[in-house]
Amino acid sequence: MALLEARALVKRFGGLVAVNNVDLDVEAGEIRGIIGPNGAGKTTLFNLVSGALRLSSGTITFNGEVISGRKPSHIAKAGLVRTFQRNAMFPNYTVLENVLLSRHTQIEETLFKAIFGTDREEEERNRARAREILEFLELDIYANEQAENLAHGHQRLLGIANALAVEPRLIMLDEPVAGMNPTETAMVTDHIRRLRDEWNMTVILVEHDMRTVMEICEYITVINFGSKLMEGTPKEVSQNPEVIEAYLGSEEIDI
């Protein structure tokens, strides 16, 4: 059984079918890419899996548990979290505080509980874990910096740190290298690979930067008009005429 099994997912917005009967199986330890043209339904698919949007129909099983219909906080606690395209979640707090606050806000349902709901021992544990995450992502030198002062690449990395704070098994990254220069892209790509290799994390990413997708994903799902067009290795995807037609306007994918 795959770690994530999505069956016949459908999402309708009024008359528009944004996600149309999509199956998705992701094995533990995979780095999976989801690609497709603008408006194909990638973000909607992400939101369905993370629980941010309610399914019109379909079932999602994660780690053997049915998670469809559950709240995002429940899904996060079960070990599946997503990042967002926006920068730092709590811009006026330090980097370390961001990771601590994220852990609480993603798995607790009220801000009160998030802020006051933990005992000292648990808080110590959370703090130690937050430091470990920052070290892993080489953000520890910024631990006491205000988040909004970080460079763009580091802010996006902090988004990943915030997601890791709930200690997930599967992390969904929404355009992790969007707007980055080549140095930042290389840094983030390297960390994504290390997350899988060293922390056994399963990763799903939506990304427009084809070079990054081809470089780090061993398997890619292509979405077009809300439906799955194909799945395959980067090589299979980049050579598939339907994909080239749909996604790249008949230009070859540059790998």
Ligand SMILES: Nc1ncnc2c1ncn2[C@@H]1O[C@H](COP(=O)(O)OP(=O)(O)OP(=O)(O)O)[C@@H](O)[C@H]1O
């Ligand atoms: N909340 C919503 N209400 C109505 N329509 C929506 C909503 N969210 C998305 N859509 C529509 O659903 C379709 C899929 O959008 P989605 O954002 O999932 O595509 P995408 O593949 O992520 O696109 P992009 O690559 O541009 O981010 C689009 O036609 C979009 O306009």
